[in-house]
Every structure is written in structure tokens, then in C-alpha cells.
Amino acid sequence: MLFKNKVILVTGGTGSFGKKFTQIVLKEHNPKAIRIFSRGELKQQTMRERFQQIKNSEKLRFFIGDVRDRDRLYRAMNGVDIVIHAAALKQVPTCEYNPIEAVRTNIDGAANIIDAAIDNNVKKVMALSTDKAVHPVNLYGATKLVAEKLFIQGNAYTGERRTKFSCVRYGNVV
Numbered sequence: 001m002l003f004k005n006k007v008i009l010v011t012g013g014t015g016s017f018g019k020k021f022t023q024i025v026l027k028e029h030n031p032k033a034i035r036i037f038s039r040g041e042l043k044q045q046t047m048r049e050r051f052q053q054i055k056n057s058e059k060l061r062f063f064i065g066d067v068r069d070r071d072r073l074y075r076a077m078n079g080v081d082i083v084i085h086a087a088a089l090k091q092v093p094t095c096e097y098n099p100i101e102a103v104r105t106n107i108d109g110a111a112n113i114i115d116a117a118i119d120n121n122v123k124k125v126m127a128l129s130t131d132k133a134v135h136p137v138n139l140y141g142a143t144k145l146v147a148e149k150l151f152i153q154g155n156a157y158t159g160e161r162r163t164k165f166s167c168v169r170y171g172n173v174v
Helices: 016-028 041-051 070-077 092-097 099-119 139-157
Strands: 007-011 033-038 060-064 082-085 124-130 164-170
Touching (some): 007 016, 016 041, 033 070, 070 099, 082 099, 092 139, 099 124, 099 139, 124 139
Parallel strands (some): 007 082, 082 124, 124 164
């Protein structure tokens, strides 16, 4: 199994995807550890409390951090086997009204993930993207398209380290 006895880092781990992913992996895949990396202290505390009753919850660790902070990412990725990159500014209006922050988080953050993963010899990195990256008509989609390009190019950028990068797009689930 892909996650059995692996150390997994989930960026944006307190978001809707991160919480569900973590719940399923803890219950069904017996990881060595899951590190939740996110900016929100309150969200981390709420998740910590909610997950106390879940099987393998003792394998859960929380890191306050931002993907824009290279040094913190490097520390969080030390000893990690797999990274699930779900951190992003995701609301279209937020990105439109805060374009610099959208670029810093969604594009610069992706570049930081790539560099930290390669330098820490992470085996696999999966980045979450969106259907809005196809022929983008807004800044959110454009930043996710650029992030996808960076992750795919990361496969050629690894040299002898052989970190494998992939992206997955999912549409809105109703």
C-alpha cells in the first residue's frame, strides 16, 4: 500500500480535502506519521480535538507554517516520504482582489514545495489542482495552471534525487 509505514506531509492539511484525506489514511492505511502543515492555529486545534478518537491519531503531528516560508517547509519535510500539497488560496474573489498574495501562495509556494521536496529526498509529491486551470479565465485558475507546470517540470529538475511529482485535478463535488 502506498501510505503504509510512510511519513506523509499534508500542506493545507486543515482544509476540507486535508481533513478527509487524513481521516481515511489514518483509519485504513497505517502510516508511520502524518504531518499537518497549515497556517491556522485554531483550525489545527479543532482538527486535533476532532481526531482524538480516530484510529492511529497518535501518529498525527501539527506544524504551524506557510508554504511561502521556505525554511519552515524544509524543516517540516525532514524525513518525509510523501507530500500531498493542498495548500492554496482557493476562493476566486480572494485571488482577484489580492493578486500578489495569490501569486505568492499558489505559485511561489509551489516552487518552495518543489525545492524542499527535492532537497529533503522526498519520494513522491502530489499537488492538488483544479479544473479552473484549464483555459483559465481568472487569476485563481492562472496560478493553479502555473503551479501545475512547475510540478510537472519538477520531474526534470530533480537530477539524481528522483523525487516524483504529479498533479491531480478534481472538479467541485456537489
